[in-house]
Amino acid sequence: MVEVTNVLLSGVVGSTAYGLATPESDVDRLAVFAAPTVLFHGLRPPTGKQATRVSTDPDVTRHEAGKFAGLCLGVNPTVTELLWLEEYETCTELGERLVGIRESFLSARRVRDAYYGYAVSQFRRLENREDGSFSADTRKRTAKHARHLARLVHQGLDLYRTGRLTVRLADPQWYRDFGERVAAGEVDVAKTLLAEGEAGFDAARTPLPERPEEEVVEAWLIDVRAAFLSAARA
Incomplete structure (x- = not known):
């Protein structure tokens, strides 16, 4: 099981972000993290279900950077909204760059x-x-x-x-x-x-392209992998 380290971007999403929260509502958080690159060279790389970690109390969903990018290229609404928040609880340089290319995920x-x-x-x-x-x-x-x-x-x-x-x-x-x-x-x-x-x-007429700018997204992800290439194995 991959350990959640290297959080790049995180924020409050869901009903609180929409303005629909009630006193009974949970506060949902979403985060993007980068697994050490060396883990992708092994028998069980952190992909698929292994690339998502969900915890409660507090309620936090964390997606590994590669999985997050894939979900955003599919414009998954519950994931895409993280890139369009007004403020963040964690935002590293790579997280800021991710927000900066948010339009590249859209089609x-x-x-x-x-x-x-x-x-x-x-x-x-x-x-x-x-x-x-x-x-x-x-x-x-x-x-x-x-x-x-x-x-x-x-x-x-x-x-x-x-x-x-x-x-x-x-x-x-x-x-x-x-x-x-x-x-x-x-x-x-x-x-x-x-x-x-x-x-x-x-x-409706739309300014959105027919296809997302996958090369822009891939360039960001390659930089993430390079940044954590020498990170210790979890």
Whole structure:
């Protein structure tokens, strides 16, 4: 198991970053770390599941630099947002450079597929109920899914139209109210929002390229590997 060392970039993400946190919400953190380069020469390199470490109390997800880069090239919304925060808890020189190339990870098709696709998956969670109603036990979770469905549609469309991601929501109360409406049984408003989002993507013009600038990302990753080439084995 690779030890988490050499944290390059970290910050608070999730509901706190969006402005949707409640007193009961956990504070979620996301970090990028660099494993010693020598570990990639062995039988079990820190890739795949081995390249992510998740801890609780506090809630922190840490991705090794190579895996983080791959997830961002796929425009994974929960990972991509780290590069667009207003402030960071840890930001080294390599972390600052990573933020500086954030636009290189973006591509039009992946932004649409990722954000709209995640929103659709949230809707399926709302729709897959046996009796067509919400129990008291599931209402809070349902409201959360609905809030994030709306957030994904709006953030994704804005990113698609402008080429920039705004993490902090302009009107968090709107999303809270939307979530409560859906949790109260108005599932059709979520379905309507999805349809409007799809139409918005279809009609929008985007400054995003067809493909990400992988050579820029690769150059950064090679520099990360060079920086930790002589690091001691974990």
